[in-house]
Amino acid sequence: MNNNKVKILKTEILSDNWYTLNKVTFEYQKNNGTLETQSREAYDRGNGATILLYNKESETVILTKQFRLPTYINGNADGMMIEACAGLLDKDNPEECIKRETEEELGYEISDVKKVFEVYMSPGSVTEILYFFIAEYSKSMKINDGGGLEEEQEEIEVMELDIEKALEMIDLGEIKDAKTIMLLQHVRLKGIL
Template sequence: MSRLEEKTIKTEKIFSGKVISLQVEEVELPNGNISKREIIKHPGAVAILALTDENRIVMVEQYRKALERTIIEIPAGKLELNEDPEACAKRELEEETGYGCKEMEWLISFYTSPGFADEIVHLYIARGLEKKENALAPDEDEFVNLMELTLEEAEHYLKEQKIYDAKTAYAVQYLQLQKALNQ
């Protein structure tokens, strides 16, 4: 055990739902004391920074019940059991936007809230977009408005807090960095 590691003594499963589960773990701290950790388990997700040939960012506006408001986001979705993240990214892009792509490249993976959740998001960039005639249908409980934004419009929506989630802010900042490096 490393000098920072917490040893799990007992795990109590509290809730198991469609997307997440919650457990409480009793842990032994590095100093020998005992504490509790509330942990959300999540299967992981993908997010797609999809760029049109005109360099517009494909986004969706979606109502988020946890926030009680709509926000503008890059397409994203939950990994199915044992699903390859790149395959999931292609599926989610098609389901949410009706687009397929010629090129899908992994950019980075990151944990969203490691203090209490194990959710990891795999961020991809998609280029060579093609509108699919018989695209996969969105999930039955998913309603989105499709948008195509310039980088400047996305930056404006960040300031207005219409883009307000980490994965989308990260994607916009990635494009800002690429633009700055190429000037």
């Protein structure tokens, strides 16, 4: 992390409950050469990975449905979100993380995953990079019911949807999660499904 136009002057922890919210004061050299002191808050929740499982033969995808408090607070009537499987890396590399999350949340044991891109999901306020994967699945890969981990207070419904239905759900506003929309559009634009 070296940018000659930026000099970090001070970092203050504003909150360290669930993840870390920092206030960073820095000096920034503008394009005209002048220096400006700025302060920004940056939420550090770690990096994550997400995956879309797809089946070419049945033209289906596996998604999850779970309660998300921030969406409820912001007007999502029941707080439920339909999403692609995802999780924080913790200390794993992205590929190992997403294999673990796929088993915990979806109940599928996968071995071949393909990284398609990585994205800063909210670069104005969150430090997280999200690694996006896709993988083909079959019924034979199902090893448990999924649903997440009780000790992580997860209660996840696993959904197998026709790709056309999933894409229609975006248009109808039933799928509003950015990572999920990006992955569904990726498999369509690339001709995978």
